[in-house]
Amino acid sequence: MRVLVATAVLVERDAVAAAFAPSTAREYAIPGATLSRVAPPQGGPAVFDLLAAGVGPAAAAAATAAALTAAALDEQSDEQSSGPYDLVVSAGIGGGFQPEAPVGSLVLADEITAADLGAETPAGFVPVTELGFGAVTHRPPESLVRAVAAVTGARTGAVLTVNTVTGSAARAAELRRRHPRALAEAMEGFGVAEAAAAHGVPVLELRAVSNPVGPRDRAAWRIGDALAALTGAFGKLAPALESWNPHDRTQ
Numbered sequence: 001m002r003v004l005v006a007t008a009v010l011v012e013r014d015a016v017a018a019a020f021a022p023s024t025a026r027e028y029a030i031p032g033a034t035l036s037r038v039a040p041p042q043g044g045p046a047v048f049d050l051l052a053a054g055v056g057p058a059a060a061a062a063a064t065a066a067a068l069t070a071a072a073l074d075e076q077s078d079e080q081s082s083g084p085y086d087l088v089v090s091a092g093i094g095g096g097f098q099p100e101a102p103v104g105s106l107v108l109a110d111e112i113t114a115a116d117l118g119a120e121t122p123a124g125f126v127p128v129t130e131l132g133f134g135a136v137t138h139r140p141p142e143s144l145v146r147a148v149a150a151v152t153g154a155r156t157g158a159v160l161t162v163n164t165v166t167g168s169a170a171r172a173a174e175l176r177r178r179h180p181r182a183l184a185e186a187m188e189g190f191g192v193a194e195a196a197a198a199h200g201v202p203v204l205e206l207r208a209v210s211n212p213v214g215p216r217d218r219a220a221w222r223i224g225d226a227l228a229a230l231t232g233a234f235g236k237l238a239p240a241l242e243s244w245n246p247h248d249r250t251q
């Protein structure tokens with residue numbers, strides 16, 4: 001099984017890499033980015049390519065699409081680990097809606113939703129889908145969400161993709177009013193999911209909560225705790241992914 005893991009920044013990528021066997025890391029250049037290829041410490045057939053794709057949905061979509069296209073064209077890979085990816089995972093830290101997703105906890109998306117992709121109207125925010133365009137939600141395979149949540153202990157719910165980190169109680173309340181199932185927000189999931197969908201590859205989004213969604217208090221972000229939670233989750237992930245049949249797209 002070939003898995004592409006897209007984080008935003010290098011510290012998140014390194015937190016994911018810490019769950020894998022360090023001696024297995026090899027680097028591959030793709031247009032605009034570098035892939036780190038690692039293997040689970042317990043062995044097994046899975047290959048994980050880690051990508052620091054950049055902050056925000058546009059950077060995330062561009063780098064993820066480049067990696068997916070390079071794999072599909074199979075230009076650089078050696079024979080053992082060549083060909084298209086079976087799964088893309090958007091991973092990193094995120095803000096947690098309180099009290100459901102406390103700092104340090106894990107959130108796994110059963111729905112990846114672009115929360116601010118739309119138009120403001122006199123009647124309020126209208127998503128692009130209601131204007132007749134595109135998509136605002138991608139849904140990971142239910143069976144895979146169940147399996148990964150079971151091994152990682154992650155809470156499952158909607159993870160919102162935002163272009164602006166929420167900084168007030170009023171904005172947090174507005175997002176929850178529009179998305180009552182939201183457990184977390186971050187800035188890349190929807191971009192990663194759009195790229196995956198264009199390639200017909202299933203997607204997951206896994207977030208370790210570094211801060212509450214709400215009034216801005218950057219000094220209170222617990223980034224180290226969240227990165228440690230991310231490492232722990234990826235340490236448990238490989239067996240669950242390997243036992244999942246990527247061709248089983250049934251919900």
Ligand SMILES: O=C(O)c1cccc(C(=O)CC[C@H]2O[C@@H](n3cnc4c(=O)[nH]cnc43)[C@H](O)[C@@H]2O)c1
Nearest residue numbers: 008055056093094095165166185186187188213218
């Ligand atoms: O402090 C700032 O001004 C600031 C502005 C933009 C981005 C950041 C980050 O550090 C974000 C890095 C990364 O983390 C995710 N993240 C973490 N917490 C949140 C949140 O509450 N809302 C949205 N995204 C969050 C995000 O995916 C970024 O890529 C800091």
